[in-house]
Amino acid sequence: MTEVDAAEVRRAMEYYYERGWTDGLPVVPVTESYLAEFVATTSRDPDEVIIPMPHLNRNLTVRLAALNAALAGCLPEYLPVVLAAWDAFLLDGMVTRSIWQSTTGTAPFVVVYGPVRQRIGLNSRGNVWGSGFRANATIGRAIRLGAINGLGLKPHVFDQATQGTPAKYSCCIAEDEEDSPWASLAADNGIGPDDSAVSATVIRSVLHIEARHTTAPEQLAADFADSLCRTGALVRPQATGYVVLNPEHARLLDKHCWSKDDFRTAMVERGWRTYRDLAAAGKEALAIGTGWRLPADHPDARPHEPPEDRDAPVQLISSLDAIQIVVAGAPNAGVSSIVETFSLPGRAPAMVKVEEK
């Protein structure tokens, strides 16, 4: 590249900053012809609305999703995955309920399944939450830039996140189906083996679970349930999350003939706190209207009789649907994670097939 070209590239980058079209990091300059390469990967009408946001007078179209994928650094062939992710967000329902305007500050979370993972080089193994992989980094970023530029959710204005989360830059992983002893989450939800799919939802924290030396499935279930039920995360009555098991933990469970549902059941059985523990954090009652957790003596608290036994369990993980399990990460240590989701509880994951042209 000559010196003159480099200066042009810098000028283009600065232009995008001046227009406020970035997430703080530089974006890839996009021309009409480059955008056309993206749009050519889908049979969908570029003007099709994929996320309607009537209360903001905004619509995210296929073209806007493609433009932001290009800005994010995606290759054109990633677009079908990005579009499936947006469809999954619509199905999940929280984005169109204005969750990204909320003070909670949730991030988009995308999981990819099926043969498209290998075709576009999505990482499902070591450092799965970390940086270093173009497809993961840019597909996650395409969603965030689509929210900022397409839906107009700029921080300090319509995005009112109190603190947000680092996952807002980008949060896209793939399931390691090859190293999992079980069928993938997509297969569990009706996706065929030759098809690719995306599940999407909104999340708060991603928590490390360090359980390196255990050989007992029950101990793993105790660790995961305890973390998902931490009082600091409780705002709603119940806790929900994705369990992202590294292959070593998944194989340990499988060795003891535990299925994914066995592990979910074990987490539900351990998914409670005592009334006393909740009261110590001022979260033993539920608010009239919102149902959010607050102290029993708060004026908005629904009247209730405290249990006679303050050490009686209050169920926080209410059903198997509150937990979704995927396998990802390197099989090199007993380190897994929990993703604190913020979608509506008690539902199957929002899963959408990738439509490749």
Place this chain on the structure above:
Amino acid sequence: MERAGIPAVSLCTDAFRITAEAMAKQMGFPGYRYVVLPHPVASRTEEEITEMVRNALPDVIRVLGAGLTYQGSAEVAPS
């Protein structure tokens, strides 16, 4: 509601002023009048909330009676 002729007043705390004004502009009513309350709400006692509402009541009534105000009106500033 105000477009339909029903008197209404929006209330928000000072922490949300930027968003409130962006929302008014987005909906085609730059300078829309609303009542600003001191932040926070969630962590105040019942007595503090009552006092806050009592203090805001004259503003609420004033904005409620003013009809739909927006850009072009002489009274465009949020109260």
